[in-house]
Amino acid sequence: MQIQPLHPLFVGEVSGIDLSKPISPEQARQIEAGMDQYGVLVFHDQQITDEQQMDFSRNFGELEVSSQGEMSKPGELRLAVQMADVSNLDEHNQVRARDDAKRLSSLGNRLWHSDASFRAIPARYSLLSARVVPGAGGNTEFADMRAAHDALDAKTKAEIEDLITEHSIAFSRAELGFDAFPAEHQAKLRPVRHRLVTTHPGSGRKVLYLSSHIGTIVGWPVPEARAYLRDLIEHATQRRFVHAHQWRVNDLVMWDNRATLHRVRRYADMAEIRDLRRTTTRCDGPTAEQVLAAE
Amino acid sequence: MAINIRELHPSFAAEVSGIDIGRPLTPNEAAAIEAGMDRHAVLVFRDQPLTDDQQIDFSRNFGTIEVTLARQMAKPGDARLREEMGDISNLDANNRLRARDDARRLYALGNRLWHADASFRAEGAKYSLLSARVVPGSGGNTEFADMRAAYDALDAKTKAEIDDLVTEHSIAFSRGELGFEDFNSEHSAKLNPVRHPLVLVHPVTRRKSLFLSAHIGGIVGWPVPEARAFIRDLTEHATQRPFVHAHQWRVNDLVMWDNRTTMHRARRYNDAAEIRDLRRTSLRGAGPYVAQCLAAE
Numbered sequence: 001m002q003i004q005p006l007h008p009l010f011v012g013e014v015s016g017i018d019l020s021k022p023i024s025p026e027q028a029r030q031i032e033a034g035m036d037q038y039g040v041l042v043f044h045d046q047q048i049t050d051e052q053q054m055d056f057s058r059n060f061g062e063l064e065v066s067s068q069g070e071m072s073k074p075g076e077l078r079l080a081v082q083m084a085d086v087s088n089l090d091e092h093n094q095v096r097a098r099d100d101a102k103r104l105s106s107l108g109n110r111l112w113h114s115d116a117s118f119r120a121i122p123a124r125y126s127l128l129s130a131r132v133v134p135g136a137g138g139n140t141e142f143a144d145m146r147a148a149h150d151a152l153d154a155k156t157k158a159e160i161e162d163l164i165t166e167h168s169i170a171f172s173r174a175e176l177g178f179d180a181f182p183a184e185h186q187a188k189l190r191p192v193r194h195r196l197v198t199t200h201p202g203s204g205r206k207v208l209y210l211s212s213h214i215g216t217i218v219g220w221p222v223p224e225a226r227a228y229l230r231d232l233i234e235h236a237t238q239r240r241f242v243h244a245h246q247w248r249v250n251d252l253v254m255w256d257n258r259a260t261l262h263r264v265r266r267y268a269d270m271a272e273i274r275d276l277r278r279t280t281t282r283c284d285g286p287t288a289e290q291v292l293a294a295e
Numbered sequence: 296m297a298i299n300i301r302e303l304h305p306s307f308a309a310e311v312s313g314i315d316i317g318r319p320l321t322p323n324e325a326a327a328i329e330a331g332m333d334r335h336a337v338l339v340f341r342d343q344p345l346t347d348d349q350q351i352d353f354s355r356n357f358g359t360i361e362v363t364l365a366r367q368m369a370k371p372g373d374a375r376l377r378e379e380m381g382d383i384s385n386l387d388a389n390n391r392l393r394a395r396d397d398a399r400r401l402y403a404l405g406n407r408l409w410h411a412d413a414s415f416r417a418e419g420a421k422y423s424l425l426s427a428r429v430v431p432g433s434g435g436n437t438e439f440a441d442m443r444a445a446y447d448a449l450d451a452k453t454k455a456e457i458d459d460l461v462t463e464h465s466i467a468f469s470r471g472e473l474g475f476e477d478f479n480s481e482h483s484a485k486l487n488p489v490r491h492p493l494v495l496v497h498p499v500t501r502r503k504s505l506f507l508s509a510h511i512g513g514i515v516g517w518p519v520p521e522a523r524a525f526i527r528d529l530t531e532h533a534t535q536r537p538f539v540h541a542h543q544w545r546v547n548d549l550v551m552w553d554n555r556t557t558m559h560r561a562r563r564y565n566d567a568a569e570i571r572d573l574r575r576t577s578l579r580g581a582g583p584y585v586a587q588c589l590a591a592e
Contacts, residue, residue, distance in 0.1 A: 104520040110528070175472065177512065177519035215474070222474035223401040230408070231563060266528060 001027060003034045003041070007243040010144040010260070012038035019046045019056045019252060028059040035060075035125065036202030039259040040142050042245065043252040048129060050083050053252070053279055057127050061281030064116065064123065067169060068102070071185045084278040086128060088269040098270060101180050108172045111212035112143065112237055112261040115280055118169045118213045120192040120290050124281045127254040132275035133247040137267030140245045140253065142260050146205045148236035149197065157197075160208075164218040164288050165229070166191035171215035191215060194287040200259055201284075207259050208236050209287065237261065247276070258283065298327050300335070307441040307557070308540040309335040316340055316549065317349045325356040332357075332422065333499045336556045337439045339542065340549040343426070347380050350426050350549070350576055358421050358578035361413065364466055365402065368482045373399075381575035383425060385566040395567060398477045405469045406561045408509035409440065409534050411554040412577055415466045415510045417489040417587050419580030420554040429572035430544040434564030437542045437550065439557050442504040445533035446494065449505075454494075457505075461515040461585050462526070463488035468512030488512060490585050495555055498581065504556045505533050534558065544573070555580070 003012040012034055017027060034041050048056070057063055066084035069077060078091045088103065090096050096103040116123035128140070149157070170189040173179065181189060196217070198209045210233050217225035244265075245253055255262060267274060299313045309331060314324060331338050345353070354360055363381035366374060375388050385400065387393050393400040413420035425437070446454070467486040470476065478486060493514070495506040507530050514522035541562075542550055552559060564571060 098521070099518050104518055107520045107524045110524045173520075176523040221396050221401055223404045223470075224395070226473040227404045227407045228563070266525070 001030055003038065005038070006042065007144075009147045009241065010039040011042065011142065011243045012040070013042045013044070015044075017043070019043060020048050020052045022055065023059060032060065032202070035254070035256050036200070039144055039146070040243065040245075040253065040255040043254075044248065045250050046129070046252045047250045048252070050080060050277065053127065053129050053277065054080075054082055057125070057279035057281060060125050064119075064280045064282050066278070066280065067116070067118070067188065070188065071182065079277060082279060084280065086276040086278050087132075088274055095270065095273065103269070104176075104178050105173055105180070107176055108169075108178065108212070109264045110266065111172055111175060112210070112233055112263045113172060113213055114209065114211040114257045114261055115278075116257070117194065117209070117211035118167045118192060120286045121283050122194070122287070123257040124283045125254050125256055126278055126280045127252060128276050128278045130247045130249055130251045130276050132273045133249055134267045134269075134272035134274045137265055138247060138274050139265045140247070140262055141265065142243045142245065142255060142262045143237045143241045144243075144259070145208045145210065145236060145261060146200065146203070146259055147241050149206045149208045151241075152208075152235070160196050160232075163196040164193050165196050165209075165214045165225075166193055166216050166218065167211060167213040168192070168215055169213060172212040175212060192286075193218065193290055198258065198287050200256075203259070205259075208232065209258070210236055210261060233261075247274075298324060300331050300338075302335070303339065304441075304540040306444040306538065307335050308337040308339070308439060308542075310339045310341065312341070314340070316343050316353045317345055319352065320356050329357060332551065332553050333497070336441060336443070337540065337542075337550065337552045340551075341545065342547050343549045344547045345426050345549065347377060347574065350424065350574065351379050353549075354422075354424050354576040354578060361416075361420065361577045361579045363575070363577060364413070364415070364485060365399070368479065368485065369399075376574065379576060381577060383561075383573040383575050384429075385571055392567065392570070400566070401473075401475050401477070402470060404473055405466075405475065405509065407563065408469055408472065409507070409530055409558045409560045410469060410509040411506065411558055413554065413580070414491065414506070414508035415464045415489060416580070416582075418582040419491065419584070421578040421580050422551050422553055423578070424549060424551040424576045426574050427544045427546055427548045427572075428574060429570045430546055431564045431566075431569035431571045434562060435544060435571045436562045437544070437559055438562065439540045439542065439552060439559045440534045441538045441540075441556070442507065442533060442558060443497075443502045443556050444538050445535075446503050446505045448538075449532070457493050457529075460493040461490050462493050462506070462511045462522075463490055463513045463515065464508060464510040465489070465512055466510060469509035471512075472509065489583070490515065490587055491582070492584050495584065497556055502556070505529060506555070507533055507558055530558075544571075
């Protein structure tokens with residue numbers, strides 16, 4: 001197994017491994033070490049089934065059920081609940097209509113975010129496998145939050161070191177004017193708390209833990225917090241910290257949500273199919289103490 | 296002394312020297328400045344100590360002064376300056392620093408989002424003129440982005456896609472983005488969205504520009520989340536560093552910009568400890584540019 005860097009700061013391309021077969025503990029350790037170093041790993045030409053994707057993912061922790069899976073009724077899902085459906089298809093494999101609520105909610109993925117940062121125990125790795133890709137557009141972009149932290153000036157680093165943020169899926173969706181959450185899922189919208197600056201357990205590097213799911217900073221007036229977070233996200237997603245992944249069928253990309261932000265770019269989703277499938281593993285614990293009101 | 300205009304950036308923004316704008320302008324001087332605005336979209340005048348009256352007189356060479364929305368919504372006795380002067384400061388009516396949770400301060404934080412002034416009015420705005428009376432020791436720059444260059448740099452497919460789109464603008468959208476919604480119910484009519492074309496043609500130069508603003512909350516005929524995601528992408532494109540000029544304020548700077556061809560934003564400064572007293576006059580636009588729907592003003 002070999003890893004070649006794809007960007008001066010992060011992102012490696014892995015070759016010499018077949019993800020459709022069980023991997024050895026040594027290979028799993030090598031991949032984890034690669035994740036600690038690169039934050040994002042790209043595997044090309046990996047034709048895998050959902051089962052194989054889940055088996056590979058379980059090498060890196062417990063799988064989480066996607067919030068989409070949690071908030072859907074049985075029969076509304078195209079895939080198993082551990083497979084987040086990152087496609088523009090409904091349960092009958094039809095392209096979703098322009099005003100489909102699931103389509104509109106998923107447009108929130110076009111904002112820079114860290115997966116499941118709205119959970120008290122957020123996502124560790126996300127693994128995204130491309131089964132069908134559009135002819136143009138639909139890239140996934142990644143940004144290196146370790147490099148973004150390193151590049152802050154000393155004054156800003158000191159200012160943000162101990163700040164606590166509040167995350168909710170409702171914040172990122174409201175940014176785009178989406179609020180059609182079913183009443184029975186209101187509890188899932190409750191904000192959870194995270195540190196704005198975390199230390200990555202694998203690399204020991206400090207990380208800006210940003211996400212469009214952040215709605216405020218504890219102790220700050222909301223508009224001041226949001227204006228500041230926008231400034232930080234703008235800083236952290238400058239082109240020099242960003243790698244754009246252009247999808248090919250059978251790519252699998254895995255990223256560390258504790259070290260990177262990502263977003264999807266626009267494509268002609270009324271005319272072309274983009275069928276990507278995501279598995280997600282959980283972090284070991286919360287980054288900050290939760291208040292009683294939170295989950 | 297003849298007016299001299301020196302470019303500050305490859306595509307826009309220029310510094311004007313050789314003129315005292317505290318005195319009445321000759322028609323030729325006013326025409327030269329207006330021509331400079333058509334070409335450069337942002338003009339910077341250094342070392343121009345102005346009274347409010349002088350700023351108002353200078354501004355009137357270029358159009359009709361509009362009272363800012365913040366002033367229209369302010370309670371009597373809450374204003375520090377006369378009505379024509381937009382108060383772009385962190386001071387209250389008693390010249391004290393505003394408290395951290397002061398609603399007027401939180402409202403003003405919306406100026407840190409890229410916007411065109413008064414795009415939430417059907418008639419839009421022509422020029423804004425901002426005069427620096429007190430500036431902080433660091434931070435608080437105003438950044439400008441050239442919406443003509445941003446339009447020119449779009450690919451042909453995107454240009455064709457957006458050419459006929461109509462957007463909806465409201466002050467409530469930009470404030471809502473930051474979680475501010477503390478509007479007095481008596482002003483709710485001022486929050487009604489107005490419509491503008493997404494692509495404007497400048498009346499003099501005939502150049503096309505992207506008419507973007509944080510006040511945009513939707514595109515007519517589009518689902519709201521799709522519209523907002525697309526407007527964000529366009530704003531990101533249009534505010535890339537090659538299209539941006541940062542103005543670092545000195546006392547007695549006056550900067551004027553054309554809201555039809557530029558966006559701007561304020562950057563953060565230590566507003567709890569330092570005074571930043573800038574005063575703005577704004578000129579009414581020549582809109583509406585498209586038909587308004589019945590619900591709008």
